Amino acid sequence: MAMSLSLARLALPPVLQALPGRRQAHSALAFPANSFFGAPLAVAAAGAAALSPAAPLPRSLAVVxxxxxxxxxxxxxSAKRFRVTGTGKIVRRCAGKQHLLSKKNAKRRKRLSKTVQVNKSDYSNVMGALPYLKVNKKAG
Structure with a gap:
């Protein structure tokens, strides 16, 4: 497609390409001389000597x-199972409080209802699952 557009521009007489009081009607098809598509036009205007393979192609200056x-x-x-206290400790709920509660006495059920602090040896596992958790690592 680029080749046909550049050939269409070359086919126009130079008088129609740049008239002083007239806008270019084909401005959507015009490419800058330093772009990839405009390079054959600049080469054709300069002559066939500029077609050497050693000539560097123009590079864009896009900033990445x-x-x-x-x-x-x-x-x-994990985010639903762990919380952080105000002092920065990670707490969790106790296991064993979901079902089969009739065989557990009231003292045991009350103890299992409370939240307990996560063991220090498990902090690395919790922090791996929750990388943006605001934890005080020095909290005892």
């Missing part, structure tokens, strides 16, 4: 923003 890296994802099942 440096990425900040991979955005880590929160493990949503």
């Amino acid at each position: 923003a440096a990425g900040k890296g991979y955005k880590m994802k929160t493990h949503k099942a």
